[in-house]
Amino acid sequence: MREHVKIMFREEEVNQRIQEVADQINRDYGDTPLHLICILKGGAMFMCELAKRLTMPVSFDFMSVSSYNGTESSGVVRIVKDLDESLENKHVLIVEDIIDTGLTLSYLLELLHSRKPASLKTCVLLDKS
Numbered sequence: 001m002r003e004h005v006k007i008m009f010r011e012e013e014v015n016q017r018i019q020e021v022a023d024q025i026n027r028d029y030g031d032t033p034l035h036l037i038c039i040l041k042g043g044a045m046f047m048c049e050l051a052k053r054l055t056m057p058v059s060f061d062f063m064s065v066s067s068y069n070g071t072e073s074s075g076v077v078r079i080v081k082d083l084d085e086s087l088e089n090k091h092v093l094i095v096e097d098i099i100d101t102g103l104t105l106s107y108l109l110e111l112l113h114s115r116k117p118a119s120l121k122t123c124v125l126l127d128k129s
Contacts, residue, residue, distance in 0.1 A: 014125075018046070021123060022053030025093070033057040035090040037083065037112070039104075040064040042097035046125045050095060061085050067104045077107040092117040098126045 025034070034056050038047040040063065051058055064081035092112065099105055105122060113120055 015049075017125070018049050019053055021125075022050055025050075025123070026053075026055050029056050029091065031056050032091055033059070035059045035061065035085075035087065035092045035117075037092060037094045038062045039094065039096045039108070040081065043095050046097045047095040050123070059085075059090075063108070065104055065108065067101075067107075077104050087112060087115040087117040087120075089116070089118050091119045092121070094120070094122045096122065096124045098128050099124045100128045 034054065036047055036051060036058055038044055038060065044062075047060070051060070061083045062081065063079065063083055065077055065079050067077045094105070094108060094112070096105060105124070109120065109122070
């Protein structure tokens with residue numbers, strides 16, 4: 001039996017959008033070093049493609065979080081893998097592939113803000129809501 005897959009976005013459209021986002025980040029930060037936090041696992045490919053297009057010095061770290069029990073949100077965010085580095089006084093950009101309910105991202109923003117970064121923003125490829 002052959003599955004039918006509906007293509008929602010062509011590769012060219014995704015690449016164009018990633019370039020537009022990178023251009024905006026480059027304008028916003030200039031030469032200021034930027035610390036990217038990838039939310040695993042979905043954000044990994046997006047972060048790699050985005051980072052290739054950034055012109056400022058970048059560093060990376062990774063987090064793995066879960067708020068799902070199967071395919072349904074449990075309403076409780078659990079950190080599976082925390083950051084390896086301090087965020088204090090760094091300009092931080094959380095990179096996520098898809099935002100669904102916003103629960104996980106809201107929790108992460110609150111948690112990471114408490115770690116005293118110089119700035120904290122988010123970059124999400126797709127908004128599912």
